[in-house]
Amino acid sequence: MKIILLGPPGAGKGTQAQLITERFKLAHISTGEMLRTAIRNKTETGLKAESFMDKGQLVPDDVVIALVQERLQEPDCENGYILDGFPRTVAQAEALDTITEIDAVIDINLPDDFLVERLSGRRVCPVCERSYHVELLNGATTCPDDGAVLVQREDDEPKTIKSRLKVYYQKTAPLIAYYKAKGIVHAVDGTQYYKVLGENIADELKAVQ
Numbered sequence: 001m002k003i004i005l006l007g008p009p010g011a012g013k014g015t016q017a018q019l020i021t022e023r024f025k026l027a028h029i030s031t032g033e034m035l036r037t038a039i040r041n042k043t044e045t046g047l048k049a050e051s052f053m054d055k056g057q058l059v060p061d062d063v064v065i066a067l068v069q070e071r072l073q074e075p076d077c078e079n080g081y082i083l084d085g086f087p088r089t090v091a092q093a094e095a096l097d098t099i100t101e102i103d104a105v106i107d108i109n110l111p112d113d114f115l116v117e118r119l120s121g122r123r124v125c126p127v128c129e130r131s132y133h134v135e136l137l138n139g140a141t142t143c144p145d146d147g148a149v150l151v152q153r154e155d156d157e158p159k160t161i162k163s164r165l166k167v168y169y170q171k172t173a174p175l176i177a178y179y180k181a182k183g184i185v186h187a188v189d190g191t192q193y194y195k196v197l198g199e200n201i202a203d204e205l206k207a208v209q
């Protein structure tokens with residue numbers, strides 16, 4: 001199965017991708033995560049991406065497309081994968097069409113006020129990249145999984161959140177129509193508790209399998 005997770009920043013794509021990859025034994029491909037690793041390692045891609053990401057803008061299509069193209073050739077992708085954060089523009093979707101055929105697009109819907117609240121309260125583990133919301137941490141400052149000190153992502157600042165949402169509606173939301181025309185979109189309600197949402201997504205995917 002080849003799946004795309006679509007939805008605005010803060011919709012819970014990363015969390016859902018983790019649940020689904022474990023359940024369906026798929027590779028998890030997060031372009032945001034790959035780009036953050038590239039920045040940490042100061043690679044050529046990282047140097048190209050950093051200034052865009054800090055401002056909440058999209059990294060240029062050619063940079064991201066090359067990154068994904070290479071990643072999809074790795075052996076763990078043979079049994080299927082879930083794309084989290086890619087494609088984000090119609091040009092990226094068109095490039096993906098030349099590489100492979102996607103089976104399902106999960107479109108996670110939720111209103112903006114939820115997104116802002118989630119993103120501004122988000123803390124991430126720099127080691128395993130899992131996210132947690134401050135309210136659920138009960139004052140804890142370290143990752144429950146590996147003990148690393150949690151951090152706030154630079155692009156989770158309120159000012160940057162606004163520009164990320166704007167970019168989403170302008171550049172990424174048109175992909176819903178793009179994939180609806182192919183008849184592969186499955187809409188789900190992203191306001192639900194994450195485990196319930198995970199079950200909903202799994203039900204949609206079982207019907208595709």
Ligand code: ADP
Nearest residue numbers: 009010031032033053057058059064085086088
């Ligand atoms: P979120 O979905 O919460 O915004 P991501 O980790 O998916 O978080 O992405 C963080 C940033 O990485 C984006 O704001 C953008 O700058 C960059 N990025 C990730 N994926 C892409 C992509 N497919 N195209 C362009 N930029 C991307």
